[in-house]
Amino acid sequence: MRVSGINKSFPGVKALDNVNFAVRKGTVHALCGENGAGKSTLMKIINGIYKADSGQIFLDEQPVEIKNPIQAKEHGIAMIAQELNYVPEMSIEENLFLGRLPVNKLGKVDWKTVRRETIKFLEQENLPYSPTQKLKTLTVSDIQMLEIIKAISYNAEIVIMDEPTSAITNREVEVLFEKIEQLKQRGVSMVYISHKMDEVFRIADDITILRDGKTVETHPASEMNLDQVIALMVGRKMDNVYPKEEVEIGDPILEVEGLGSKGVFKDITFNAKKGEIVGFAGLMGAGRTETMRAVFGLDPYDEGTIKVHGKPVNIKKVSDSIDQKVVMLSEDRRRYGIIPIRSVMENASVSSLDKIFYGGKSHPKVERELVSKYFEKMNVKTPSLETAIQALSGGNQQKVLLAKWMLRDPDVLILDEPTRGIDVGAKFEIYRLMTDMVEEGKTVIMVSSELPELIGMCDRIYVMNQGRITGCLEKEEFSQEAIMRYAM
Amino acid sequence: MKKSHTRDIIQKYSIYLVLLAMFILCAVVNENFLSVRNLTNVARQLSVGTIIAYGEMLLVIAGLIDLSVGSVLALAGVLSIATYQGTGSLALGFLVAIVVGVLCNLINAVLVTHFDVPAFIATLAVQMSARGAALFYTKGQNLLQLKDYTIFGQGSVGPVPMPIIFMVVLTIITWYIMNHTRYGRSLYAIGGNEGAAIASGINVKRNKYITYVINGVFAGIAGVLFMSRVNAGLPNGAVGYEMEGLTATIVGGTSFSGGVGTTMGTLAGGFIIGFLNNIMNLTGVDSYVQQIVKGGIIALAVVVDIRSKNKKTQKVILAADDNEKEKEKEAAK
Numbered sequence: 001m002r003v004s005g006i007n008k009s010f011p012g013v014k015a016l017d018n019v020n021f022a023v024r025k026g027t028v029h030a031l032c033g034e035n036g037a038g039k040s041t042l043m044k045i046i047n048g049i050y051k052a053d054s055g056q057i058f059l060d061e062q063p064v065e066i067k068n069p070i071q072a073k074e075h076g077i078a079m080i081a082q083e084l085n086y087v088p089e090m091s092i093e094e095n096l097f098l099g100r101l102p103v104n105k106l107g108k109v110d111w112k113t114v115r116r117e118t119i120k121f122l123e124q125e126n127l128p129y130s131p132t133q134k135l136k137t138l139t140v141s142d143i144q145m146l147e148i149i150k151a152i153s154y155n156a157e158i159v160i161m162d163e164p165t166s167a168i169t170n171r172e173v174e175v176l177f178e179k180i181e182q183l184k185q186r187g188v189s190m191v192y193i194s195h196k197m198d199e200v201f202r203i204a205d206d207i208t209i210l211r212d213g214k215t216v217e218t219h220p221a222s223e224m225n226l227d228q229v230i231a232l233m234v235g236r237k238m239d240n241v242y243p244k245e246e247v248e249i250g251d252p253i254l255e256v257e258g259l260g261s262k263g264v265f266k267d268i269t270f271n272a273k274k275g276e277i278v279g280f281a282g283l284m285g286a287g288r289t290e291t292m293r294a295v296f297g298l299d300p301y302d303e304g305t306i307k308v309h310g311k312p313v314n315i316k317k318v319s320d321s322i323d324q325k326v327v328m329l330s331e332d333r334r335r336y337g338i339i340p341i342r343s344v345m346e347n348a349s350v351s352s353l354d355k356i357f358y359g360g361k362s363h364p365k366v367e368r369e370l371v372s373k374y375f376e377k378m379n380v381k382t383p384s385l386e387t388a389i390q391a392l393s394g395g396n397q398q399k400v401l402l403a404k405w406m407l408r409d410p411d412v413l414i415l416d417e418p419t420r421g422i423d424v425g426a427k428f429e430i431y432r433l434m435t436d437m438v439e440e441g442k443t444v445i446m447v448s449s450e451l452p453e454l455i456g457m458c459d460r461i462y463v464m465n466q467g468r469i470t471g472c473l474e475k476e477e478f479s480q481e482a483i484m485r486y487a488m
Numbered sequence: 489m490k491k492s493h494t495r496d497i498i499q500k501y502s503i504y505l506v507l508l509a510m511f512i513l514c515a516v517v518n519e520n521f522l523s524v525r526n527l528t529n530v531a532r533q534l535s536v537g538t539i540i541a542y543g544e545m546l547l548v549i550a551g552l553i554d555l556s557v558g559s560v561l562a563l564a565g566v567l568s569i570a571t572y573q574g575t576g577s578l579a580l581g582f583l584v585a586i587v588v589g590v591l592c593n594l595i596n597a598v599l600v601t602h603f604d605v606p607a608f609i610a611t612l613a614v615q616m617s618a619r620g621a622a623l624f625y626t627k628g629q630n631l632l633q634l635k636d637y638t639i640f641g642q643g644s645v646g647p648v649p650m651p652i653i654f655m656v657v658l659t660i661i662t663w664y665i666m667n668h669t670r671y672g673r674s675l676y677a678i679g680g681n682e683g684a685a686i687a688s689g690i691n692v693k694r695n696k697y698i699t700y701v702i703n704g705v706f707a708g709i710a711g712v713l714f715m716s717r718v719n720a721g722l723p724n725g726a727v728g729y730e731m732e733g734l735t736a737t738i739v740g741g742t743s744f745s746g747g748v749g750t751t752m753g754t755l756a757g758g759f760i761i762g763f764l765n766n767i768m769n770l771t772g773v774d775s776y777v778q779q780i781v782k783g784g785i786i787a788l789a790v791v792v793d794i795r796s797k798n799k800k801t802q803k804v805i806l807a808a809d810d811n812e813k814e815k816e817k818e819a820a821k
Contacts, residue, residue: 296687318686318687318688318689328687330687335681335683336686336687337684338684339676339677339680339681339684339685339747341680341747341748342676342680346677350673350684353670353673353674354670357668360668362667362668
């Protein structure tokens with residue numbers, strides 16, 4: 001398989017820029033890159049889920065057109081997606097034959113064949129399940145294993161695996177690798193996407209590195225080492241877009257000691273000092289968001305203490321942390337941020353109702369003035385204060401939500417992926433606000449997957465991996481390579 | 489710009505324009521409609537439904553619902569009458585109705601907030617049980633000889649009938665709650681996006697409890713008014729009243745997906761339904777046909793509402809996009 005000159009844009013971003021990429025028959029080709037480098041987009045194009053703006057896919061040097069996953073399957077391409085597609089309430093057999101149930105002439109489903117085939121399949125693959133067992137009763141790793149085996153079982157010639165080992169146990173990884181070896185013997189080609197470099201070096205024959213939607217380099221795996229790959233992955237030049245100022249750093253405002261939540265994160269100890277911007281780096285699923293949610297009172301924690309201004313505080317719900325002047329901007333704007341149908345004004349004042357409703361009545365004028373003041377400060381662009389927030393651009397929505405927290409005059413501002421999916425201008429304004437905050441003697445914690453942003457804005461960076469803090473870098477130690485090493 | 493502003497205002501007050509148009513139409517179609525007697529009658533008839541509608545409105549705005557209110561109303565009503573008949577105290581009877589309404593709604597609230605039962609299912613279950621309890625307590629018999637108890641539904645202060653006074657007072661209270669309390673504002677946030685409400689520091693569970701409790705108080709009062717007006721404790725009465733209340737709420741512009749709705753809109757919705765019933769009665773429309781017409785009107789009202797809202801949002805989004813483009817152009821320069 002070979003792809004040539006693939007371009008793909010989404011509103012506001014160029015996801016893929018003239019990507020070239022070829023997989024040799026009977027080999028494993030690893031695709032490496034940071035979050036958002038375009039790996040998953042490329043694979044979705046090959047699988048027919050997205051349509052490329054331009055470019056061509058070749059199979060055995062024949063140009064082919066793949067409009068949807070069914071066509072991809074007909075061309076012998078099987079994909080194991082990062083996010084699993086299954087119906088939890090349906091049985092194993094129903095899931096296996098989802099969308100391709102055999103029927104007779106009258107349209108009646110031939111359940112006998114379904115059952116026979118499913119049993120054959122389960123026996124062949126040594127899976128100890130009954131065909132009628134519902135998928136939701138299986139563990140995530142079992143489901144993942146089932147999905148992998150299902151995809152391979154289509155007699156595919158090309159198998160794409162997008163982070164296949166993110167949810168399975170080490171033992172199952174071994175099983176998977178055995179399967180991959182068998183497939184190689186049969187002449188099947190594979191594309192393997194993973195953040196786990198040890199796996200990549202174990203099974204890959206070739207490695208291609210994607211960065212910012214471009215193919216950087218392709219080399220045989222035997223000619224590369226870990227440091228080279230990481231350097232190529234993160235190697236973009238740093239733009240000078242970070243309005244960072246030197247601020248005197250004082251005593252810790254927020255101190256977290258030994259925070260733990262069973263199965264999510266453990267032994268989390270960190271602090272954030274007056275005048276300091278503290279970064280949290282790590283790969284997706286490293287536990288950064290979960291940790292911050294616990295500190296903010298959105299999720300419970302099992303052990304550990306949280307101190308604000310040196311005093312232990314008991315944070316059980318969000319209003320507790322707001323009382324301590326600790327606030328958090330969520331990474332998921334749609335789920336935990338905006339109230340889409342309500343006005344921008346109400347969205348901005350929703351956490352400060354005590355400032356608007358007092359003395360037994362509401363004070364609309366106060367609300368208007370307060371909100372306007374912070375909108376001006378944040379440079380929010382909105383047709384009016386009554387406009388529904390859903391009508392604003394992502395960047396402006398984000399600024400409204402920041403204004404909401406500024407109204408509380410916080411001492412600790414936690415920002416979880418604050419610049420994800422917003423334009424460059426709004427990004428800069430958010431950086432500016434962070435700088436203003438610390439100049440006023442507050443502290444800012446920024447969780448981000450964009451390393452240049454962390455390096456550009458932070459005074460100190462904690463790195464997390466698998467629910468633990470694996471490192472803390474001081475300013476002079478900052479480098480993308482160093483962060484990635486702790487993160488993997 | 490000016491033009492679209494006018495259109496926005498029309499849109500915002502469209503429900504009142506519909507009400508006004510309806511009023512004029514009714515007055516033209518039938519000369520008896522405008523008589524004080526008839527209008528007083530309309531107001532009295534729609535009072536119970538409107539009081540229920542306020543409870544439903546609070547719940548629907550918060551993304552909840554109450555399907556039990558008709559049964560709870562009946563249970564509260566018969567227990568209230570029984571208390572009055574036992575003690576001779578009107579005040580005690582009134583109090584019992586409210587307590588019963590609140591208790592039933594606490595069950596709703598516990599099921600919804602603590603056991604995460606969908607409000608639709610939870611209140612459907614309470615609907616059955618409350619009706620059963622009312623029938624069990626009265627052994628299926630109507631309670632008669634209400635004597636002074638009829639004052640709530642049939643009495644009047646000066647020329648104004650009591651049910652109308654109750655309706656006006658509860659309208660003011662509901663309006664005050666929605667416009668002048670933190671709780672009211674929180675309801676919009678909860679129904680608009682519960683996750684965001686929690687992440688903004690709003691105590692969602694407590695607010696859901698409060699909402700069901702208020703709904704219970706309203707249901708109790710509605711029970712007293714209903715039984716008192718028909719001069720009997722009917723354990724089988726007020727069947728389907730939750731739908732009456734919901735109809736007024738929805739016609740009045742409350743969004744079924746939560747987060748949107750106003751007290752005055754609901755009142756207007758109640759009056760629209762009331763006028764519709766009244767004019768069809770006055771002009772002698774067959775009662776079965778009346779149902780067909782009502783169903784059609786409800787569907788129409790909601791379709792129009794959804795369409796106008798979609799248009800509005802689209803318009804604003806387009807405007808916002810234009811702004812962005814202009815900004816980009818400027819930046820390019």
